[in-house]
Every structure is written in C-alpha cells, then in structure tokens.
Amino acid sequence: MTARSHAMTAEAVDHLQRLALQLEAHSFKVELTSRTGxxxxxxxxxxxxxxxxxxxxxxxxxxxxxxxxxxxxxxxQAEDVTTAAERIASVLYVIRR
Incomplete structure (x- = not known):
C-alpha cells in the first residue's frame, strides 16, 4: 500500500466514523470494516x-x-454527514416500525 492510498484509506475511515455517529443517533446499528487492501x-x-x-x-x-x-x-458529500444519514435512514426506514 502506498503512502497516498494509506492516507486515502485513513480519510475514508474518518468520514465513515463520523457518519456512523449520525446513524447511531437515528438508532441504527453500524459496523465499520477496514481490511488491508x-x-x-x-x-x-x-x-x-x-x-x-x-x-x-x-x-x-x-x-x-x-x-x-x-x-x-x-x-x-462526506462533509454533510447529517444529510447523508437522513438519506440512508430513509432507505432503511421503509420497513422500520
């Protein structure tokens, strides 16, 4: 893994962690996976x-x-985690009671 790809992976994880916090606030369960390669x-x-x-x-x-x-x-956009979480929730709320 190059230094650039490692930095991009770290940034992707950072964005996903921020999104996970928003989704947990909507009562969803989340699992972040980050495997080498x-x-x-x-x-x-x-x-x-x-x-x-x-x-x-x-x-x-x-x-x-x-x-x-x-x-x-x-x-x-990853900078707007609130809107992203709302959009994901709207997909998964379809059968949520």
Whole structure:
C-alpha cells in the first residue's frame, strides 16, 4: 500500500466514523470494516429488521469526498454527514416500525 492510498484509506475511515455517529443517533446499528487492501465500508443495520442492511463507502472523486451505497448509488458529500444519514435512514426506514 502506498503512502497516498494509506492516507486515502485513513480519510475514508474518518468520514465513515463520523457518519456512523449520525446513524447511531437515528438508532441504527453500524459496523465499520477496514481490511488491508480493501475499501473501508460501513454496514448499516435496521435493528427492527436485521436483514435490512446497506453498505456505505466513502470515496474521493475529483478532489471531493462522497458517500456511496455499495450498488454505486451516490448518497451525498462526506462533509454533510447529517444529510447523508437522513438519506440512508430513509432507505432503511421503509420497513422500520
């Protein structure tokens, strides 16, 4: 892993950790995974329906960081964790009671 890719991984983890705090405030369970050689990701789990999950990535694109759903759906800018958390929650709240 190059110094640049290590720094990008660390920055991705930082963005995902901030998003995790927002999602926990919405009562979601979160699991951050960061394995060597793989893109860090945040699994978001609806506690009312544990099989309902989304995997979120933080990736740099043209100098800006963005949150993405694992199926390549762009959520929003990583600097705006509140809006990103609300968008993710709206996807997972569909069956939440």
């Amino acid at each position: 793989l893109v860090p990701q945040l699994r978001v789990i609806n506690p009312a329906a544990p099989s309902v999950t989304e995997d979120v990535l933080a990736c740099e694109d043209d100098g800006e960081w963005w949150f993405w759903l694992s199926w390549a759906g762009r959520i929003g």
